[in-house]
Amino acid sequence: MDQTIIRFEGVSKQYSDQDPAVLKNVSFEIERGKFYTLLGPSGCGKTTILRLIAGFTAPSEGNIYFNGKLINQTPANERQVNTVFQDYALFPHLNVFENVAFGLRIKKMKASEIKDKVAEALKFVNLSGYENREITEMSGGQRQRVAIARAIVNEPEILLLDEPLSALDLKLRTEMQYELRELQRRLGITFIFVTHDQEEALAMSDEIFVINEGVIQQSGSPIDIYDEPINRFVADFIGESNIVKGQMIKDFEVEISGKRFECVDQGLNPNEIVDIVIRPEDIEIVGTETSQLLARVDSQLFRGVHYEICCYDDNNNEWLVHSTRKATVGERIGLYFEPEAIHVMRLGETEEEFDKRLESYEETSTETKGNAGEEMNHGS
Numbered sequence: 157m158d159q160t161i162i163r164f165e166g167v168s169k170q171y172s173d174q175d176p177a178v179l180k181n182v183s184f185e186i187e188r189g190k191f192y193t194l195l196g197p198s199g200c201g202k203t204t205i206l207r208l209i210a211g212f213t214a215p216s217e218g219n220i221y222f223n224g225k226l227i228n229q230t231p232a233n234e235r236q237v238n239t240v241f242q243d244y245a246l247f248p249h250l251n252v253f254e255n256v257a258f259g260l261r262i263k264k265m266k267a268s269e270i271k272d273k274v275a276e277a278l279k280f281v282n283l284s285g286y287e288n289r290e291i292t293e294m295s296g297g298q299r300q301r302v303a304i305a306r307a308i309v310n311e312p313e314i315l316l317l318d319e320p321l322s323a324l325d326l327k328l329r330t331e332m333q334y335e336l337r338e339l340q341r342r343l344g345i346t347f348i349f350v351t352h353d354q355e356e357a358l359a360m361s362d363e364i365f366v367i368n369e370g371v372i373q374q375s376g377s378p379i380d381i382y383d384e385p386i387n388r389f390v391a392d393f394i395g396e397s398n399i400v401k402g403q404m405i406k407d408f409e410v411e412i413s414g415k416r417f418e419c420v421d422q423g424l425n426p427n428e429i430v431d432i433v434i435r436p437e438d439i440e441i442v443g444t445e446t447s448q449l450l451a452r453v454d455s456q457l458f459r460g461v462h463y464e465i466c467c468y469d470d471n472n473n474e475w476l477v478h479s480t481r482k483a484t485v486g487e488r489i490g491l492y493f494e495p496e497a498i499h500v501m502r503l504g505e506t507e508e509e510f511d512k513r514l515e516s517y518e519e520t521s522t523e524t525k526g527n528a529g530e531e532m533n534h535g536s
């Protein structure tokens with residue numbers, strides 16, 4: 157069976173002629189049974205993608221397919237999709253049972269069947285025994301679970317979740333992240349989850365789409381996106397990053413802050429100006445004699461598991477370092493990072509071009525990289 161459940165093909169959305177397009181020529185595929193997250197800043201178009209999948213709005217251009225069938229004009233109630241909204245949209249005058257049963261009653265299902273299905277849905281969200289409780293007597297986390305039970309009771313093929321955890325406090329939010337992830341695994345249906353919280357996205361998803369200004373900047377597993385951000389926006393949005401300008405010297409050699417380093421990137425032009433990302437946890441503080449870069453400590457915060465050290469190198473580039481070694485403000489330190497920790501990003505590269513470049517590395521990298529590594533000195 158084809159694993160693709162939703163396909164967007166060149167989809168654009170403009171709410172009115174006067175307004176700019178909110179989504180711009182967006183194409184992607186969603187596979188069945190996985191947990192997807194749409195991640196991006198406020199107003200980037202996340203909810204619009206959910207509304208297009210749910211059928212609450214239609215694309216201005218392009219096509220949307222559900223199980224291979226074009227659904228641009230299919231009404232919302234004929235799609236095997238349910239939505240959990242940010243404010244849960246529960247009926248305050250109905251008890252838990254009736255809230256969950258609501259959709260089934262509209263479908264005129266038999267009472268005994270409704271009872272069974274509601275019981276099963278409540279069991280899934282750990283609310284068995286709460287049938288007669290009033291919604292007003294439930295906590296935030298419990299209301300959230302009622303909303304999810306109501307959405308899954310119809311056995312949708314896809315569950316859309318629009319920032320469902322944003323109203324909860326931090327502790328409950330973390331608990332619900334585990335619960336939702338676990339629930340998705342048990343149900344085995346596709347979840348499409350919207351958030352602007354990168355930690356939430358990294359913790360929960362099989363696949364993340366990072367969106368900015370109506371364009372999918374990058375899609376991939378949390379690890380891929382964290383380890384290989386395609387551009388400055390993604391690197392900056394996901395995790396903490398040091399992003400500095402650099403210059404490619406040749407394959408496997410890049411200049412950063414006036415010094416040359418061995419890197420693992422190839423396929424860029426000699427002397428091409430690039431963005432460089434190095435994660436704070438990939439930088440080690442070493443003695444000044446063995447270092448690649450020299451820097452002066454500007455400030456330091458204790459974060460429990462590590463110190464967060466802000467320092468400036470001799471070219472006045474700022475570096476954030478996560479280190480278990482304590483430093484002193486004003487101290488002169490050396491910074492060290494492995495070639496693999498240097499992520500070179502081509503300016504203005506699209507995801508497609510990026511993927512092609514990575515593929516070409518994989519084809520040629522084994523023998524060429526070995527040679528280059530032998531010739532180069534670290535931090536020459």
Ligand SMILES: Nc1ncnc2c1ncn2[C@@H]1O[C@H](COP(=O)(O)OP(=O)(O)OP(=O)(O)O)[C@@H](O)[C@H]1O
Binds near residue numbers: 196
């Ligand atoms: N019905 C509408 N009519 C006109 N413009 C709209 C409508 N709905 C959304 N927009 C605009 O489309 C843009 C994208 O909105 P959308 O809700 O998709 O973003 P989002 O990424 O979900 O943001 P948030 O995280 O703030 O919910 C925003 O500029 C918004 O003002």
